[in-house]
Amino acid sequence: MSSAALAADAACRASEPAVSAPARLERLASRLKRREPVRILAIGSSSTQGIGASSPAFSYPVQLQADLTRMWREAVIIENAGKGGETIAETVERLKTSLGTDRLDLVIWQVGTNDAVKGIDEGRFAALLREGIDAAQALGVDVLLLDQQYYPAIKDPDRYERFVGLVGATGASEQVPVFSRYKVMKAWGQLSADVLNAMLSSDRFHMGDRGYDCMAELIADSLHSMVAAVDPTPSLAVSAARRP
Numbered sequence: 001m002s003s004a005a006l007a008a009d010a011a012c013r014a015s016e017p018a019v020s021a022p023a024r025l026e027r028l029a030s031r032l033k034r035r036e037p038v039r040i041l042a043i044g045s046s047s048t049q050g051i052g053a054s055s056p057a058f059s060y061p062v063q064l065q066a067d068l069t070r071m072w073r074e075a076v077i078i079e080n081a082g083k084g085g086e087t088i089a090e091t092v093e094r095l096k097t098s099l100g101t102d103r104l105d106l107v108i109w110q111v112g113t114n115d116a117v118k119g120i121d122e123g124r125f126a127a128l129l130r131e132g133i134d135a136a137q138a139l140g141v142d143v144l145l146l147d148q149q150y151y152p153a154i155k156d157p158d159r160y161e162r163f164v165g166l167v168g169a170t171g172a173s174e175q176v177p178v179f180s181r182y183k184v185m186k187a188w189g190q191l192s193a194d195v196l197n198a199m200l201s202s203d204r205f206h207m208g209d210r211g212y213d214c215m216a217e218l219i220a221d222s223l224h225s226m227v228a229a230v231d232p233t234p235s236l237a238v239s240a241a242r243r244p
Contacts (some may be wrong), residue, residue: 011195012214015180015187021170021220023177025142028223029230031105037075038068039103041096044110047149049179050083054205061108063216071224087114088125092132099135107136108219110146110181116163126166133174144223145171145178150185152196153206175228179219185211191197 031038042048042061050059057063065078081098085092088111097109109132115125129145136143147167154160164182171178187198197204199211207215 012156014191015184016186018218020178020180021172023175024225024230025226026205027105027140027142029227032072033231038105040078040106041104042078042108043081043099045086046084047085048110051084052201052208054209058212060216064219066217067216068174071132088128089135089239094127095132096135098109099139104141106142108144112148112163116160129170133176143176144179147178148182150182
C-alpha cells in the first residue's frame with residue numbers, strides 16, 4: 001500500500017478528539033506568523049524511533065515533518081530522538097540536554113509505555129514527567145505529550161491505565177496538551193481486532209507503517225488546530241488538507 005493510501009480509511013479517526021486538554025501553542029504560532037522555520041524535537045522510546053516500521057521513512061516523526069510542511073507551507077525540521085527500551089528517567093536527562101543545546105519551538109514527548117511495563121514507581125514517574133515539562137516551559141518551549149500505546153497483550157490493564165491516567169492528569173495540571181495514543185489505538189481495537197492488527201507490526205506491540213502514518217496525520221491535524229486557535233489569520237489557518 002502506498003504512503004498516500006495508508007491512512008485513507010475512516011478507521012484512522014476512530015477516536016475523536018485525539019487530544020485532551022488542548023493548549024495554546026504560543027511559541028509555535030509566533031514562529032509561523034513570522035514565516036520562520038519551526039524546529040521540533042520528537043523524543044521518547046521505540047515508538048518515536050520507529051521500531052516496527054518497514055523503514056525509517058515510515059516512522060511517525062518523518063511522516064509528521066512532511067505533513068506539517070505541506071500544511072503550514074513553512075520549513076519544519078523534526079529531530080527524531082527516539083531510543084528503544086528507554087524509561088522516563090533516561091529520557092528526561094536527554095530532554096534536558098537537548099533543551100540546553102538546541103533552539104526548539106516544540107517538544108513532542110512520547111512517554112510511559114516502558115515505565116508501565118517495567119513496573120516503575122508511579123509517584124516517581126509523575127515527578128519526572130513534571131520535571132521534563134518544567135524544563136521545557138522554563139525556556140518557553142511548547143510541549144505536546146504522547147501517552148502510552150494500547151496493545152492486545154497488556155498483562156495488568158488496571159495498573160497500565162493508571163500510568164495512562166498519570167500522563168493525562170499531569171498534562172492537565174501543567175497545561176500541556178496530551179495526544180491520547182492509548183485512546184486512539186484502543187478505539188481501533190474496538191472497531192475490530194483486524195483493524196487494530198492492521199495498524200500494528202508483526203510483533204503485535206509496536207505500530208507498523210499504517211499505524212505510524214495515522215498517528216502522524218492525527219498529530220498534524222491537532223497541532224494545526226491548536227496553532228490556528230492562537231491566531232486564526234490566513235497565514236496560520238491554512239488548508240488542513242494532508243496530501244494532494
